[in-house]
Amino acid sequence: DVKVTQSSRYLVKRTGEKVFLECVQDMDHENMFWYRQDPGLGLRLIYFSYDVKMKEKGDIPEGYSVSREKKERFSLILESASTNQTSMYLCASSTNPGLLNTEAFFGQGTRLTVV
Amino acid sequence: AQKVTQAQTEISVVEKEDVTLDCVYETRDTTYYLFWYKQPPSGELVFLIRRNSFDEQNEISGRYSWNFQKSTSSFNFTITASQVVDSAVYFCALSGTIQGAQKLVFGQGTRLTINP
Numbered sequence: 695d696v697k698v699t700q701s702s703r704y705l706v707k708r709t710g711e712k713v714f715l716e717c718v719q720d721m722d723h724e725n726m727f728w729y730r731q732d733p734g735l736g737l738r739l740i741y742f743s744y745d746v747k748m749k750e751k752g753d754i755p756e757g758y759s760v761s762r763e764k765k766e767r768f769s770l771i772l773e774s775a776s777t778n779q780t781s782m783y784l785c786a787s788s789t790n791p792g793l794l795n796t797e798a799f800f801g802q803g804t805r806l807t808v809v
Numbered sequence: 810a811q812k813v814t815q816a817q818t819e820i821s822v823v824e825k826e827d828v829t830l831d832c833v834y835e836t837r838d839t840t841y842y843l844f845w846y847k848q849p850p851s852g853e854l855v856f857l858i859r860r861n862s863f864d865e866q867n868e869i870s871g872r873y874s875w876n877f878q879k880s881t882s883s884f885n886f887t888i889t890a891s892q893v894v895d896s897a898v899y900f901c902a903l904s905g906t907i908q909g910a911q912k913l914v915f916g917q918g919t920r921l922t923i924n925p
Binding site: 703727729734735736737738739742752782784786797798799800801802803 | 813815818844846851852853854855856859900912913914915916917918
């Protein structure tokens with residue numbers, strides 16, 4: 695079974711802190727994604743990566759950055775956490791960049807609260 | 810631009826009732842894929858089905874069925890004889906390509922509650 699593992703289920707951070715959300719997948723997938731999920735807004739794409747050291751902005755990249763130093767690991771960084779970044783963050787991976795029909799596999803999510 | 814709309818924010822039914830979740834999409838691509846995902850209370854999205862833009866046949870898998878109509882840009886999901894375990898948030902998604910990589914665009918989600 696494909697496994698996408700996010701390092702924390704729940705996090706509480708203070709405003710202004712630098713926050714790292716970690717995601718690891720074990721199926722050698724090329725694509726990795728970070729989404730945030732908010733009520734009424736569904737899942738919105740923050741950043742994605744289709745190869746090591748490659749990254750592309752999604753729909754809402756402001757206030758975030760990412761790092762992909764190894765194929766299996768994709769980190770989301772909140773440079774200076776703010777209360778409007780309180781949300782559920784979901785990591786996903788999929789194989790074969792450019793093929794539209796591959797489903798994405800998701801981690802269990804990290805619920806981040808910024809106080 | 811690609812967009813997915815799930816107009817039903819929340820649905821609540823009694824167990825054993827049939828329920829349909831609506832999904833309407835917008836895309837200019839001629840080749841695309843549509844997906845349904847289930848998000849149970851545990852939080853992890855689970856893939857349910859994929860349908861490509863050239864295949865308008867309905868699909869049935871046990872109590873689940875999907876109706877794809879290209880003419881109305883809809884991809885609706887029906888659960889027959891619902892069960893409490895079907896309670897979850899359901900997402901419809903559309904697949905497109907940006908700079909050679911697959912990108913999924915999700916709808917807002919429908920929270921389905923099945924009451925015993």
